[in-house]
Amino acid sequence: MPLAVAFSGGADSTVLLHAAAARWPGQVQALHVHHGLQGAADHFEAHCMAACEALGVPLWVGRVDARHAAGESPEDAARRARYATLATLAQSRGLADVLLAQHADDQVETLLIALGRGAGLDGLAGMPARIERHGVSFHRPLIGLSAAVLREWLRSQGIAHVEDPSNADPRYTRNRIRQLVLPALQAALPQYRDTFARSARNAARASALLSQLAESDLMAAGSPPALEVLRALPAERLANALRHWLRRDHGAVPSEAQLAQLLVQVAACSTRGHRIRLRIADGRVEREGPVLRWYNASPTP
Known part of the structure; x- marks a missing residue:
């Protein structure tokens, strides 16, 4: 071939x-x-x-x-x-x-x-x-x-x-x-190439497991993800799901500070009137009724 x-x-x-x-x-x-x-x-x-x-x-x-x-x-x-x-x-x-x-x-x-x-x-x-x-x-x-x-x-x-x-x-x-x-x-560390490669393989395995867990959580949350389902997740699992959703569906990689702020806002979103509008990477995440949505970057009104 x-x-x-x-x-x-x-x-x-x-x-x-x-x-x-x-x-x-x-x-x-x-x-x-x-x-x-x-x-x-x-x-x-x-x-x-x-x-x-x-x-x-x-x-x-x-x-x-x-x-x-x-x-x-x-x-x-x-x-x-x-x-x-x-x-x-x-x-x-x-x-x-x-x-x-x-x-x-x-x-x-x-x-x-x-x-x-x-x-x-x-x-x-x-x-x-x-x-x-x-x-x-x-x-x-x-x-x-x-x-x-x-x-x-x-x-x-x-x-x-x-x-x-x-x-x-x-x-x-x-x-x-x-x-x-x-x-x-x-x-x-004369063997550093081998040991670093082993660490990389271990990280890749752990990353794959986290991706599988995120896929499972996002399947339950739907597309776009439902806030009620997201809020039921433990904090680290919620962070994993949100990070995966942003990267998989929108090619967006949030900074540590952006993800932390999004976690705070999702956790606080217990009433219909709570508004979410956060800049993430080159776009923004907003609450739209019961779900979270992603929007490409555009001028803020």
Whole structure:
């Protein structure tokens, strides 16, 4: 069955492309995202074209403007643009599966970023081996291998790759972790990749159980959820249900303060006259008679 490899030309995706082409000869196509964020992007594309030609692998290029909006993380903006472009490229070629080259060090960096942001179980679960986005299945077959192992294989094979200069830019959180934190972890906890991965798997299992509980509670509450049913839930279970409802049905992730305020308002909603109108993420939650409703952001009257 044909599949795609997200190919940036860097060390990790170069290993992945060579491994996939050897494992599934004639079935692999490469997808390259030209971000347009730096002058070297044209050089990266040319390198990828030459590498794919040498392997006999078709290459498809998508160009995207991944500049971030004011107040938005440049890393998050680039990642979202990359996934959307990869999915569009894959679907245009009739490909349902895309391989990503993220590895064990990327997983550790992701967990540390999540800890730094005060993330819940979803964030601490890290990157799963498989995700669905934009109608495409993305797979991470290298998630259990370290960056050092991948680069050593490239050196042993004498295979060229490009180095993205932005990977050394200390303005980006992930780069600071890579340069400063991972060497310290290696010295203090040599098995940290394995133990962090185990913690991520445990968090993912716990997160899945909470999601199942939330689904059960929301099934009882209906859609939109009935306040009477919500108010009967214990506080932590109510928080879990509301968080899940907002994320599942509306793609909204409330801050800790926003969720706490919503919990207070739902608990206090014992009379018909009690009004709820709270800003949550990029929209708002309101009481409408016996139920809670979500509204996209709009000017407040």
